[in-house]
Amino acid sequence: MISGVLEAADEAEAARQLEGMGLSDVEVTRTRARVGRPLGAEDFLFFNEQLASLAHSGLCLDEGLRRLAQDIDSPRLRQTIESVAADLQGGQTLDQALEKHAALLPGRYARVVKAGIASGQLAPTLLNLSNHLRLMSQTRQLVTRTLAYPAVVLAAAVAIFLMVSWLVVPQFKQIFDEWGAELPALTKLFLAFSEAVPTLALAAGVVVLAAAALWLVSGWSAGGRAAREQLVMMVPLLGGLLRDSLRARFLRALAYGVSSGLPLPESIRLGSDATGSPWAARDAEAVARKVEAGAPSQAACVGSRLVPALVGYAVQVGGNQDDTQRALNRLAQTYAARAVQTQTILQTWLTPAAVLVLGLFIALLILALFTPMLQMIDSVSG
Numbered sequence: 001m002i003s004g005v006l007e008a009a010d011e012a013e014a015a016r017q018l019e020g021m022g023l024s025d026v027e028v029t030r031t032r033a034r035v036g037r038p039l040g041a042e043d044f045l046f047f048n049e050q051l052a053s054l055a056h057s058g059l060c061l062d063e064g065l066r067r068l069a070q071d072i073d074s075p076r077l078r079q080t081i082e083s084v085a086a087d088l089q090g091g092q093t094l095d096q097a098l099e100k101h102a103a104l105l106p107g108r109y110a111r112v113v114k115a116g117i118a119s120g121q122l123a124p125t126l127l128n129l130s131n132h133l134r135l136m137s138q139t140r141q142l143v144t145r146t147l148a149y150p151a152v153v154l155a156a157a158v159a160i161f162l163m164v165s166w167l168v169v170p171q172f173k174q175i176f177d178e179w180g181a182e183l184p185a186l187t188k189l190f191l192a193f194s195e196a197v198p199t200l201a202l203a204a205g206v207v208v209l210a211a212a213a214l215w216l217v218s219g220w221s222a223g224g225r226a227a228r229e230q231l232v233m234m235v236p237l238l239g240g241l242l243r244d245s246l247r248a249r250f251l252r253a254l255a256y257g258v259s260s261g262l263p264l265p266e267s268i269r270l271g272s273d274a275t276g277s278p279w280a281a282r283d284a285e286a287v288a289r290k291v292e293a294g295a296p297s298q299a300a301c302v303g304s305r306l307v308p309a310l311v312g313y314a315v316q317v318g319g320n321q322d323d324t325q326r327a328l329n330r331l332a333q334t335y336a337a338r339a340v341q342t343q344t345i346l347q348t349w350l351t352p353a354a355v356l357v358l359g360l361f362i363a364l365l366i367l368a369l370f371t372p373m374l375q376m377i378d379s380v381s382g
Contacts, residue, residue, distance in 0.1 A: 017099075039104050043077045045130055052126035062088035080104055093117075106273065115260040125260050153351050157358035162197055164365065169194035172369045179376050190368040226278035233279075237346055244339035246275045248332045250284070250306060255328035264315060265292045268307070280306050
């Protein structure tokens, strides 16, 4: 008698998975979901690379994983490794043991491992996966690095302008009132703005906090993440940067899946998993289903916004896995280079533009405040 917990969409799917493991007289009942947070990127990379080392050395995986777990500080990683080792010792294959922990591991990891075992190249497959994930992480950081510094500069510029308007302008207003000077329209505008600064700052703060909260909450659902992604893609330059970054990640994962011996539909889905994008997932799933229905890869990519037609052509005419992998990696490099170029444009122009806008407002502020002062000095001198 064997009992345990298995993650599946429903009871029928769970029964099929168990029968695929060679088990008979299966009884399946629904239980409360126990899905935890995925392993952190560094924890997973460490686990994957150590598993590759064990596979390369030819050591017994279950005993090697048990000994590895003894040296792990992270409780979640240690528990995961011990559970995989126990499943291996219980007679399950490595991909079956990993499939039980699908919620903690990257998408389709078990299928990649299964492909590596089938090809007899498990260790190289796992090491290639680590290299792919590190490249993916570097590509994902493009957007963050692009926006971080200009955002800080712009926030500082707005804060300085608001402080000057709130603290300095009222002092000039007092002087103008005492002298009874006739003020230009620009000066009146800035004086009125300085009086409204507290209200405007409060309203802006509420709007920013509400937008941040909405952005955070929208990430809790697939529909919210999709809407958030579509909003970003509508922004000039930034939308192009995001699309090129997603395509580069998708193509690298697709090349990796093809080189690992995964079927093309599974490689396409692996690529969409690598992007973490709802938009990419929908688009890639449509292409994968066309391929499964018998459509040539080039025809399946027609109309796709994520998968360029050139990808279908490269897969269709590729002589072997190595040729196809090289072609896909070259395409990935092309899109990554274009993303870097867009990043450079944003970094080159966004920060100076923010400083220029601030300088323009400061110049107008000085003109508005000191023009009446000069007129008063002239009237006294006259």
